[in-house]
Amino acid sequence: VKIGIENPLSLSPEDLGQRVLDRDFFDRRTKEVARGLLGKILVRKIGDKIIAGKIVEVEAYIGEHDPAAHVSAGRTGRTEVLYDEPGNAYIFKIRGHHCLNAVAEEENSPGCVLIRAIEPILGINEMKKLRGLHVKRNRDLTNGPGKLCQAFDIDMDLYGADLTSGDSLLFIAENEEGEDFKIETTKRIGITKASDWELRYTIKGNKFVSK
DNA sequence: TTCACGATTAGCT
């Protein structure tokens, strides 16, 4: 069965908790983690409701030597979690919008992967409520880092959340029923520093990427 | 305390 917006019940919440990615998945070079996260399922639990979607677009921020990374200026208050163990959530605010990252690499090696777009699977009506009436098309629910955080109700309360536990309010699961895809590599979006570095990865041809 | 600067979005033309 192919996972997608046409058959949103093809994954059960119970299955998703069983398929959670372990910490070793994130304990690799940031580029590998970024590419590996494509096609995986982001899962959010809000009370008895569950929201989930397939990751279709990510960007790698590869450490202090990356001029576009927040850690390029060294360790600061908001970047603390990046220096901790991999597999946790790094969340920050930009111009009034939240952005979700998965921390990669071992302790004191502050790489992370920005989740930029998701294909909705479960809880689409809930996403619509959270995003607001002005959103007409389903593809506009989650095709941007700030949009998907709003659709998944992700804010600073989830800073440092453990993405590797099925009991967590936010985690990432294996997609055993996913179809094959090709990865497209491009320049990162919306940055001025190191703007020619090709660290953005998308599922080629997917309609839910941000551009 | 002030100030400049974005890993953005929505609503225009």
Place this chain on the structure above:
DNA sequence: GCTAATCGTGAAG
């Protein structure tokens, strides 16, 4: 495609 709105963070004074 272009741009105004928007606001937390971090560095300087």
